[in-house]
Amino acid sequence: MNTAYFIAKRIHFQQGAKNISRPAVRIAIIAIALGMAVMLVSVAVVIGFKQEVRSKVVGFGGHVRVSNYDNNNTFETNPINADTQLVKKIKNIKSVVSVQAYITKPGIIKTDTEFQGVVLKGIDSSFKWDFFKSNMLEGSVLNTSDSLQNKIIISKYLADLLKLKLNDSFFAYFIKDQIKARKFVISGIYSTNFVEYDKLFILTDLRHLQRLNGWQSNQISGYEVLLSDFEAMVPVSDEIYDATIKLSQNKGQQYYVQSIKDLSPQIFGWLDLLDMNVWVILGLMLSVAGFNMISGLLILILERTNMIGILKSVGASNFTVRKVFLYYAVFLIGKGMLWGNVIGIGLCALQYFTHILPLDPEAYYVSSVPIVFNWGYVMLLNVGTFLASVVMMIGPSYLISNISPAKIIRYE
Numbered sequence: 001m002n003t004a005y006f007i008a009k010r011i012h013f014q015q016g017a018k019n020i021s022r023p024a025v026r027i028a029i030i031a032i033a034l035g036m037a038v039m040l041v042s043v044a045v046v047i048g049f050k051q052e053v054r055s056k057v058v059g060f061g062g063h064v065r066v067s068n069y070d071n072n073n074t075f076e077t078n079p080i081n082a083d084t085q086l087v088k089k090i091k092n093i094k095s096v097v098s099v100q101a102y103i104t105k106p107g108i109i110k111t112d113t114e115f116q117g118v119v120l121k122g123i124d125s126s127f128k129w130d131f132f133k134s135n136m137l138e139g140s141v142l143n144t145s146d147s148l149q150n151k152i153i154i155s156k157y158l159a160d161l162l163k164l165k166l167n168d169s170f171f172a173y174f175i176k177d178q179i180k181a182r183k184f185v186i187s188g189i190y191s192t193n194f195v196e197y198d199k200l201f202i203l204t205d206l207r208h209l210q211r212l213n214g215w216q217s218n219q220i221s222g223y224e225v226l227l228s229d230f231e232a233m234v235p236v237s238d239e240i241y242d243a244t245i246k247l248s249q250n251k252g253q254q255y256y257v258q259s260i261k262d263l264s265p266q267i268f269g270w271l272d273l274l275d276m277n278v279w280v281i282l283g284l285m286l287s288v289a290g291f292n293m294i295s296g297l298l299i300l301i302l303e304r305t306n307m308i309g310i311l312k313s314v315g316a317s318n319f320t321v322r323k324v325f326l327y328y329a330v331f332l333i334g335k336g337m338l339w340g341n342v343i344g345i346g347l348c349a350l351q352y353f354t355h356i357l358p359l360d361p362e363a364y365y366v367s368s369v370p371i372v373f374n375w376g377y378v379m380l381l382n383v384g385t386f387l388a389s390v391v392m393m394i395g396p397s398y399l400i401s402n403i404s405p406a407k408i409i410r411y412e
Helices: 003-013 021-061 084-091 130-134 156-162 206-213 230-251 265-303 305-313 318-354 375-402 405-411
Strands: 064-068 096-110 115-123 136-139 151-155 169-175 179-190 201-205 222-227 255-259
Touching: 003 318, 021 130, 021 265, 021 318, 021 375, 064 230, 084 096, 084 222, 084 230, 096 206, 115 156, 115 206, 130 136, 151 156, 156 179, 179 206, 201 206, 222 230, 230 255, 265 305, 265 318, 265 375, 305 318, 318 375
Parallel strands: 115 201, 151 179
Antiparallel strands: 064 222, 064 255, 096 115, 096 169, 096 222, 136 179, 151 201, 169 179
């Protein structure tokens, strides 16, 4: 029989109401429970927030972009020739889901009462509509396989700003060498709550922009590459760059390969700062919970000095007595973590299903606090918290070595 475990269990489950250590033990359990809940909620919110914002940025621009080297990151682009050989090479790279052609062109929408600067994004039949279908409010996506039509998809932000609705028409004006105007009809209205892009992008058939630019039917602004794994973006970018270098040498076309992080450094820099915030929260919560546990354990050791003296007098070693209190600490940590998981996961589930906590989309890019349940992170957080808490208990347990059984029994 494990004597230390047996004694620790008796102490834990048979504490009397008059025990001095009882309030301290309760505070320690509450501290661990609250700390665990806060850590779980923090991780779920940050992961959810990063995934939401990433998916929206990628939905508008892909994971990797291949364009003309002379574009200088402007929406008024220089063309590259559509290259089936390049597309085939990119599609053969691991993690690549699709390669879609695009053209961007800045313009101005003018109605009877309002006007607004926008960017028309031309797409063709290779475009993946999954992102916009999931955010479509009215109407339908474009069918670019049919004959050329003057239909566009506009955001709810722009529709409200310009006082437009589904099936309304308007004129868009384009100014480069000369002013050109085109009439479009709204066939769909979307809303991603990513205001920075919602107020900018309008989707239309790529052939409209080829005609506006005076380009040939095989000329485009570039390709957007969608991946199955966001973390594979950097190595895939490197592989695409290697492929374009070889084609540039053979065909004289200068390509520019950029990841979405290169195209939107401010947004992703901001997201990276969230990781630091999470580490600070985790550190603070572990420190508070550990301090309360240490306090509770020290009070319990002082309260049980008589028991410690008796155990030592009958031959128990310092290590055996220390194990009694470490087992007891494990019971308290386990109880606190159990309640912490119930509270933390419960709060996350409440927000996930009800969206009870709203956010301002213009400031946070999402309409409510996002939650993602990553059970791998939940397990790691539980295991890490448990091990860190137990390690913090080892130091205070050495106080037992300084307790002399002879002195304790003498004063008893």
